[in-house]
Amino acid sequence: MSSPPPTTEVAPEGVSPLTLVAAHTAAHLRELGRVPAALIANTLYPVAAFVLFIVPQRAIAADPLQSLVATGQLAVLGALSGFVFGYGIAVAEERANPWSQYVRTLPVPASAAVGARFVVAVVLVAASLVPLGLAAFTLSTAGQPFWAGELGWWRIPAAGVTTLVGGLPFLALAVGIAFSVAPRTALALAQVVVFPLALVGGLIFPPGLLPGWLDTVSLLTPARAARDATVAVLTDGTVAWWTPLVWLVWLVATGAFAVAAQRRDEGRRFR
Amino acid sequence: MQGAARADAPLQLDGVGRRFGDHWAVRDASLTITPGESVALLGPNGAGKSTLVALACGLRRPTQGDIRLFGRDPRQAGARRWLGVVPQANALPEMLRVGEVVELVARHHRDPVPTAELLDGIDLAGARRTFCGALSGGQRRRVMVALALVGRPRLLVLDEPTTGMDAESREALWQRLADHHAAGGAMLLTSHHVEEAERLCRTAIVLRRGTVAERGPIAALKQRYGTATVTLDTPVRPERLGDLAAVRHAGATGRGRVELVTSDADETVRALVRAGVDFAHLQINRASLTDVVATLGAEEP
Numbered sequence: 382m383s384s385p386p387p388t389t390e391v392a393p394e395g396v397s398p399l400t401l402v403a404a405h406t407a408a409h410l411r412e413l414g415r416v417p418a419a420l421i422a423n424t425l426y427p428v429a430a431f432v433l434f435i436v437p438q439r440a441i442a443a444d445p446l447q448s449l450v451a452t453g454q455l456a457v458l459g460a461l462s463g464f465v466f467g468y469g470i471a472v473a474e475e476r477a478n479p480w481s482q483y484v485r486t487l488p489v490p491a492s493a494a495v496g497a498r499f500v501v502a503v504v505l506v507a508a509s510l511v512p513l514g515l516a517a518f519t520l521s522t523a524g525q526p527f528w529a530g531e532l533g534w535w536r537i538p539a540a541g542v543t544t545l546v547g548g549l550p551f552l553a554l555a556v557g558i559a560f561s562v563a564p565r566t567a568l569a570l571a572q573v574v575v576f577p578l579a580l581v582g583g584l585i586f587p588p589g590l591l592p593g594w595l596d597t598v599s600l601l602t603p604a605r606a607a608r609d610a611t612v613a614v615l616t617d618g619t620v621a622w623w624t625p626l627v628w629l630v631w632l633v634a635t636g637a638f639a640v641a642a643q644r645r646d647e648g649r650r651f652r
Numbered sequence: 653m654q655g656a657a658r659a660d661a662p663l664q665l666d667g668v669g670r671r672f673g674d675h676w677a678v679r680d681a682s683l684t685i686t687p688g689e690s691v692a693l694l695g696p697n698g699a700g701k702s703t704l705v706a707l708a709c710g711l712r713r714p715t716q717g718d719i720r721l722f723g724r725d726p727r728q729a730g731a732r733r734w735l736g737v738v739p740q741a742n743a744l745p746e747m748l749r750v751g752e753v754v755e756l757v758a759r760h761h762r763d764p765v766p767t768a769e770l771l772d773g774i775d776l777a778g779a780r781r782t783f784c785g786a787l788s789g790g791q792r793r794r795v796m797v798a799l800a801l802v803g804r805p806r807l808l809v810l811d812e813p814t815t816g817m818d819a820e821s822r823e824a825l826w827q828r829l830a831d832h833h834a835a836g837g838a839m840l841l842t843s844h845h846v847e848e849a850e851r852l853c854r855t856a857i858v859l860r861r862g863t864v865a866e867r868g869p870i871a872a873l874k875q876r877y878g879t880a881t882v883t884l885d886t887p888v889r890p891e892r893l894g895d896l897a898a899v900r901h902a903g904a905t906g907r908g909r910v911e912l913v914t915s916d917a918d919e920t921v922r923a924l925v926r927a928g929v930d931f932a933h934l935q936i937n938r939a940s941l942t943d944v945v946a947t948l949g950a951e952e953p
Contacts, residue, residue, distance in 0.1 A: 395730055396760055404759040408748060415747045479743030486709045486737040487760045488803075490729040647712045 398493040405489075405497030410504065423467040423505060427459025428512040436520045446616060448523035450587070453540060453612040456513055458584040460506050460548035461604060465575050466568075468502035469555020473567035476560065476646060491643050495556060502552055503545055510541050532617060540615040547607025547628060551575065553635035560642035578604045600624075603631035661686055661720065662734070662807035662838045663708055668717035669862075670703055677703040679862040680717070685807065690839040692849035692870070694941070695859035696949040701842045702740060704859070705811050708840065709737050722806070733761075736805030738813045740842075742792040746785030750776065750795055753784060754802060761803035774798050775824060789816040797825055801832070808832060808839045814848060826851055846941040856941070858948040865948045870941060877947045878939025880917035883909050884924075884931040897923040909933075 413420050431452065441447045472495075475481045484494055514537065518524040526532040554574065559567050579585055581595065582604020591599055599605045600621065606628040609620045663685040670678040678700045685691050693701050706712040707719055710726030724731035744753060751767055758764035771777045774794045779787065787795065793816050800808055808829070814822045829852055833839065843849050849856060850870055857867045866873060879900065886893075890910045894902040898916040905911050914920040917936045924931060 395733060396762060400759060404756055408745070408752070408756050411752065412745055412747045479739065479741045480745050482711065482741075483737070483739055483743040483799075485711055486732060486735065486739070486809075487757060488729045488732040488735070489760055493729075 395488060398490055398496070401489045401493040402496045402500060405484075405494055406500045406504075409497060409501045413501070413505070419467075420505065423463050424509040425512065426462060427455050427509050428516045430459070431455050431513055431516050432520065436516075442521040445522045445525040448517060448521040449526070449616050450612050452513065452517040452521075452523050453544075453615045454584055454587070454608055456510055456540070456544045457547060457604065457608045457611050458579060459509055459513060460544050460607075461551045461575065461579060461584065463506040463509055464502055464548050464552035465555040465571050468498065468505065469552050470559050470564075470567050470571050472498060472556050473559035473562070473564040477564065491646075492640065495639070495643050498556065499549075499552060506548070507541065507545055510544065514541075532615075536615055536617070540611050543611045543614045544607065547603070547610055550603040550628065550631040550635045551578075553632065553639040557635060557638035557642040560639070560646045578602055581605070583608055601627055603628055603635075606631070660723070662722055663840065664720040665704075665708070666718045666720075668704075668707060668714045668719055670707060670712060671715040676715075676862050678707065678714075681859075681862070681864050682717075683857055683864060683867065685838050685840060687806065688833070688836045688838055689855065690833055690841070690853040692853035692856040693840055693842045693859065694846075694849060694856055694945045694949070695865075696945065699859040699949055700862035701859060702811065703862075705740075705809055705840070705842060709735065709809055734803070734806035736800035736803060736808045738793075738796050738800045738808070738810045740811040740815075742789070742796055742816075744784035744787070744792055744795060747783060749781050749783055750787070751780040753795065754798060757799045758802050763804060764802050765804060767802075770798050770802055773801075773828060775821070790818055790821055793817050794821060794825070797828070801828070805832075806837055808837060808841075810839065810841045810843075812843055812845075813841070814843075814845065822848075846945070850941055856944075858945055860949050873944050873948075874939045874941060877944045878941070879913050879915055879943050879947070880920075880939045881937045882912045882914055882917055882920050882924075883933075883935040883937075884912075885933045886910050886929060886931040888929055888931075893924075893929070896920055896927065899923075 435448070435451045435455070436442050441451055485491070527534055527537070555571055558570050558574070562570060581599050582602040583591065583599055584604050588596060588599055588605065606624045609624055610628070612618060613620045661684050665681050665683050668678060668681045669676055681704060693704065695701055703712065707714055708721065708726060710721065710732060713727065719726055721731040722734055726732060748756070750771070754767045754770060758767065767780070768777065771780055774797060776791065776794055776798065779791060784792070784795065793814070797813060800810070814825060817825065826848070829839065833852070839852065841849060841852055854869055855867065856870045856873055858865045858873070866877070883905065885908070888910070890902040890904050893899065893910065893912060896912070898914045898919040899912050900915060901913040903911055912920055917938065921934070921936070
C-alpha cells in the first residue's frame with residue numbers, strides 16, 4: 382500500500398474487523414432464527430441419518446466402539462454437508478442479492494463479511510451435532526464407555542471441535558465455488574466435488590471397505606483426515622502423524638481459493 | 653494517468669474504462685468531484701451511468717484506468733469510510749427490523765448518527781420496529797437514504813434516490829440533501845428527474861455511450877445545448893421564419909400555430925419584432941436540461 386495521503390485533519394481509526402464480523406454474524410443469526418425452516422432441516426440432518434441408518438443395524442448399535450465410530454463418521458458427514466450445502470453454497474445466491482451488493486459499498490473488508498458467514502456456519506453446524514450426540518447416547522451403546530469410565534467425558538466436546546475444525550476446508554471450498562460461478566452451477570459443482578470426496582474419504586462406507594490403492598488416495602483427502610481425527614479423539618484411537626498435515630495443506634489451499642474468489646467477485650455477473 | 657491523484661478529492665477517475673464481454677459500458681471516462689461539490693450524472697439509458705456508479709463505489713473493477721475514492725482504491729474498505737450510497741434497487745434484508753438494519757450499518761462507523769435521530773429526520777421514527785419486508789416502496793427508499801447518511805458521509809452517491817417516493821417525501825429528502833451540501837458534503841447524483849438534478853446540483857456530467865460528452869455548470873449547458881420553443885399565431889408561413897436569428901427549425905403545430913425551435917428564445921423574439929412579423933399569443937418554453945441530455949446523449953450519426 383502507498384503511504385497515507387497528506388491530510389490536515391487526523392482521520393479517525395476505522396472500526397475493527399472483528400467488531401464487523403460480530404455485527405454481521407449477529408445479523409445473520411437473527412435473520413436465520415426468524416425463518417427457522419431451513420435451520421431445522423440442516424440441524425436435523427445428521428441425527429436423522431443416525432436414526433435411519435445406524436440404529437436399525439443392531440450389530441453396530443449394540444457394539445460401543447462401532448457405535449462411536451459411526452457417530453464420529455456421521456458427525457463429519459453432517460458437518461461437511463452443512464458447511465457445503467447448508468451455508469457455503471448459500472453465498473452464491475446471496476452475493477447476487479441487492480442487500481449483499483449494498484454491504485459491499487460499506488467500509489467493511491470483504492474478508493470480514495465472509496468471516497461472519499464462516500462463524501454462522503460453524504455455530505449452526507455445531508448445533509446440529511448436539512441432537513446427534515443425544516441420539517447416539519440414547520439409541521445406541523455409544524455412551525457405555527463413558528459411563529463405565531473407560532473414556533473421559535472431555536472427549537465428547539473435543540470430538541465436536543475436531544469435527545468442526547476438520548470440516549473447515551469444505552466450508553472454504555464451498556465458499557470459493559460460490560464466489561466463482563453462478564448459483565445453479567455452484568450447486569452442481571459442489572455436488573460433483575463433494576460427493577466423491579465424502580465417498581473416498583470414508584464418510585459413507587467405512588474406510589476399511591476401500592481397496593488398498595483407494596485407501597491410499599483416501600488418506601490424502603480432507604474428509605478422511607477429519608474423519609480419522611474425530612474418530613480417534615472419540616475412541617482413544619490414533620491417527621497417522623501426517624493426518625494433521627494433510628488437513629492443513631487442504632485448509633491453506635481451499636482458504637486461498639476462497640479468498641481469491643471473493644476478491645475477484647463483483648457480485649452479479651451481469652449489470 | 654494525469655499526475656498524482658488529489659488526495660482530498662472525494663472522487664477522481666482517470667481514463668476509466670469498463671468492458672463487459674466485448675461491450676465497453678464505460679470508456680475513457682475522466683472526472684473529479686471536489687469536496688462539497690454536487691454533480692449530476694446524466695445521460696440516456698445505457699449511457700453507462702450505473703456502471704460508473706458501481707465503479708466509483710468499488711462494486712466493480714475498472715478494465716482500464718484509475719479510480720480514487722478519497723485518494724484510495726474504492727475496493728479497499730478504508731476508502732469507503734466517508735462514502736454513503738443509495739443504490740438504484742432497494743436492498744434491505746426482509747427479516748430484520750428497520751432499527752436493526754440501521755444499527756448494523758452504524759456499526760461500520762466510528763461516529764454514527766444516533767438511530768433515533770436519524771429515523772426521526774426522515775419521518776420513520778414510528779417504523780423502527782417494523783420488519784423491512786413490511787415497508788412500503790417509499791418507506792424502503794427512505795430507509796436506504798437513512799443508511800447512506802448514518803456514517804456522516806463526505807460523499808453521497810445517489811442512484812435515482814427518489815424513485816417511488818411521494819411528493820412530500822421527495823421534498824423532505826431534497827431538504828435533507830441540501831443540509832448535507834450545506835455541511836460541506838459532496839454528492840454524485842444520477843436521476844431521470846431533471847428537476848431533481850437542477851435542484852440539488854450546480855454541475856452536470858452528461859454521458860454518451862460510456863464516455864463523458866460534456867461537463868459544466870447546468871446553467872451554461874442549458875444555454876449552450878438546450879433549445880427553447882417559441883410558439884405564436886401568425887399569418888406568415890413557417891418556412892419564411894426559418895432564417896430568423898437562432899432559429900433551428902420552424903414548423904406548424906396541429907392547431908394552426910407556428911412553432912420555432914431556437915437556441916436562444918430572446919434573440920428569436922427580438923428578430924421577430926425587428927422583421928415586423930405580425931404575431932399574437934406568444935408562448936415561450938425555455939431550454940430544459942432534458943433537451944441538453946437528449947442533444948448531448950444522442951448517438952452520433
